[in-house]
Amino acid sequence: MSKLVVVGTVAFDAIETPFGKTDKILGGAATFIGLAASQFEVDTAVVSIVGGDFPKEYLDLLEEKNIDISGIEIVKDGKTFFWSGKYHNDMNTRDTLVTELNTLADFNPKVPEDYKDAEIVLLGNLHPLVQLSVLEQMSKKPKLAILDTMNFWMDSALDDLHKVIKQVDVITINDEEARQLTGEYSLVVAARKIHSMGPKYVVIKKGEHGALLFHDDNVFYAPALPLEEVFDPTGAGDTFAGGFAGYLAKTDDVSFENMKNAVIYGSTLASFCVEKFGTERMVNLKSKDVFKRLQQFKQLTQFEIVLENN
Amino acid sequence: MSKLVVVGTVAFDAIETPFGKTDKILGGAATFIGLAASQFEVDTAVVSIVGGDFPKEYLDLLEEKNIDISGIEIVKDGKTFFWSGKYHNDMNTRDTLVTELNTLADFNPKVPEDYKDAEIVLLGNLHPLVQLSVLEQMSKKPKLAILDTMNFWMDSALDDLHKVIKQVDVITINDEEARQLTGEYSLVVAARKIHSMGPKYVVIKKGEHGALLFHDDNVFYAPALPLEEVFDPTGAGDTFAGGFAGYLAKTDDVSFENMKNAVIYGSTLASFCVEKFGTERMVNLKSKDVFKRLQQFKQLTQFEIVLENN
Numbered sequence: 001m002s003k004l005v006v007v008g009t010v011a012f013d014a015i016e017t018p019f020g021k022t023d024k025i026l027g028g029a030a031t032f033i034g035l036a037a038s039q040f041e042v043d044t045a046v047v048s049i050v051g052g053d054f055p056k057e058y059l060d061l062l063e064e065k066n067i068d069i070s071g072i073e074i075v076k077d078g079k080t081f082f083w084s085g086k087y088h089n090d091m092n093t094r095d096t097l098v099t100e101l102n103t104l105a106d107f108n109p110k111v112p113e114d115y116k117d118a119e120i121v122l123l124g125n126l127h128p129l130v131q132l133s134v135l136e137q138m139s140k141k142p143k144l145a146i147l148d149t150m151n152f153w154m155d156s157a158l159d160d161l162h163k164v165i166k167q168v169d170v171i172t173i174n175d176e177e178a179r180q181l182t183g184e185y186s187l188v189v190a191a192r193k194i195h196s197m198g199p200k201y202v203v204i205k206k207g208e209h210g211a212l213l214f215h216d217d218n219v220f221y222a223p224a225l226p227l228e229e230v231f232d233p234t235g236a237g238d239t240f241a242g243g244f245a246g247y248l249a250k251t252d253d254v255s256f257e258n259m260k261n262a263v264i265y266g267s268t269l270a271s272f273c274v275e276k277f278g279t280e281r282m283v284n285l286k287s288k289d290v291f292k293r294l295q296q297f298k299q300l301t302q303f304e305i306v307l308e309n310n
Numbered sequence: 311m312s313k314l315v316v317v318g319t320v321a322f323d324a325i326e327t328p329f330g331k332t333d334k335i336l337g338g339a340a341t342f343i344g345l346a347a348s349q350f351e352v353d354t355a356v357v358s359i360v361g362g363d364f365p366k367e368y369l370d371l372l373e374e375k376n377i378d379i380s381g382i383e384i385v386k387d388g389k390t391f392f393w394s395g396k397y398h399n400d401m402n403t404r405d406t407l408v409t410e411l412n413t414l415a416d417f418n419p420k421v422p423e424d425y426k427d428a429e430i431v432l433l434g435n436l437h438p439l440v441q442l443s444v445l446e447q448m449s450k451k452p453k454l455a456i457l458d459t460m461n462f463w464m465d466s467a468l469d470d471l472h473k474v475i476k477q478v479d480v481i482t483i484n485d486e487e488a489r490q491l492t493g494e495y496s497l498v499v500a501a502r503k504i505h506s507m508g509p510k511y512v513v514i515k516k517g518e519h520g521a522l523l524f525h526d527d528n529v530f531y532a533p534a535l536p537l538e539e540v541f542d543p544t545g546a547g548d549t550f551a552g553g554f555a556g557y558l559a560k561t562d563d564v565s566f567e568n569m570k571n572a573v574i575y576g577s578t579l580a581s582f583c584v585e586k587f588g589t590e591r592m593v594n595l596k597s598k599d600v601f602k603r604l605q606q607f608k609q610l611t612q613f614e615i616v617l618e619n620n
Binding site for chain 1: 399528531532538567575612613
């Protein structure tokens with residue numbers, strides 16, 4: 001088993017979907033990542049920052065999930081990062097209503113001493129220089145550094161983004177972002193260009209259409225489970241990344257073959273995340289539910305053609 | 311092995327894509343379906359209509375592929391159906407530039423005597439009443455009737471379309487059309503509604519995102535092979551349907567489990583179709599190429615998670 005260190009936001013979200021709306025609830029990339037990774041009972045530390053307004057019960061919740069929160073800085077007289085968004089009817093697009101950086105504006109991440117030798121580092125969506133600072137604090141080169149990012153940083157900090165992309169082994173990015181980053185429409189060509197920027201493994205997330213894992217000329221396609229209803233997509237991408245990293249940490253095997261399994265686990269956990277508002281479904285997720293859904297994934301994708309070369 | 315009868319257009323297409331444009335070339339739904347099915351060396355008849363302007367070499371080509379063309383009516387003083395379209399840069403959308411129905415306007419399909427007992431009937435995209443007339447000519451109820459259709463008939467002949475939908479076992483339809491037909495955004499819910507209209511099996515084609523096969527509460531997901539370049543998407547959906555039906559005819563097994571394989575074959579053949587203009591790639595396709603690509607599909611989708619219930 002490997003240790004996993006995660007940097008990312010721990011935050012308040014307020015969400016509106018066609019199904020209803022929430023007040024400020026627990027959110028943030030590192031929260032979703034940590035909850036997903038906790039399914040694998042690996043040693044996980046979250047590095048983040050919150051304000052004095054952040055409820056102790058939320059921190060307790062993360063601790064109960066065996067997440068090390070010693071790297072979450074609490075700024076007593078500060079306020080916690082707050083994001084509010086509204087999803088359109090198709091649930092694939094959303095408008096950001098509010099972004100209050102608050103304490104996040106001066107976030108200077110500190111990796112706990114115990115985790116400076118973590119084998120796996122997951123850099124959740126944040127300013128690329130903040131992500132880079134986490135990598136630089138590691139006492140030895142991690143076995144696997146995974147980067148999640150988004151179009152916002154391509155628009156506002158592209159040079160810095162390229163610096164961190166160059167340092168990581170895996171990037172997870174959505175299809176539109178892969179196209180924006182490379183100027184290529186074909187995801188196959190886009191993945192090849194991203195390989196040349198640094199990452200040996202490229203994961204392209206396509207939402208309801210699943211995810212693609214590229215490594216050199218190899219490609220693996222994990223579908224998303226077709227769902228009756230997506231209740232709230234918030235955190236699905238982070239949950240995917242957390243499941244991916246958590247499975248790799250648990251199995252201590254970062255081969256391409258094992259990454260296929262990690263992508264399937266990521267997709268499986270993300271399929272739960274969207275069933276309820278915010279973290280609600282992930283907080284209550286039982287391993288027997290995950291087991292059942294993995295069986296569904298097998299049925300969804302596995303076929304029995306016997307190949308005869310004639 | 312089962313016999314397969316196909317009704318659909320045999321036509322001229324003129325195509326413009328970002329990669330170039332063609333003059334009038336061989337096209338039509340039944341042409342693509344027949345060429346795909348010919349990969350399985352099953353007894354296939356195409357029922358269609360062309361004008362005196364249709365080159366003998368095109369008919370010879372179909373015959374060389376062992377397709378029975380006795381059901382293709384030739385109207386000596388008529389002209390062949392002609393379609394012309396231009397694809398946008400993303401290759402997912404297109405504008406129709408010209409549609410000349412010509413002889414197709416009075417098409418009265420006649421199923422060859424030898425094929426009135428065919429086990430599998432594939433109703434290619436045509437007016438629903440023309441499709442229905444083929445079903446009515448069968449001397450016994452086919453083991454499997456497959457319907458392909460499109461949004462045009464939903465807009466212009468919905469009542470007739472419902473009549474034929476009620477009579478078939480399988481419908482193949484794209485995602486937007488499934489949503490239009492049912493008024494449901496979720497494809498899972500849409501498939502359930504289509505089940506209730508008649509078809510026990512619903513195949514939803516999602517283009518570059520693959521295809522879903524639904525049967526009761528079961529679902530199977532065949533990805534599309536991620537391609538560097540889609541050269542010309544014309545006929546990809548028909549090729550998918552032809553590969554699906556051809557494989558089922560060859561194996562003489564219409565179970566859900568075997569339909570999974572049929573969907574994979576359909577996706578595999580469609581991945582070739584888009585590599586060249588029109589039918590060019592399908593005409594020259596060798597079984598060893600198909601074999602290699604099926605291996606790629608296996609690598610693309612198969613994973614090895616050992617499920618332990620803990």
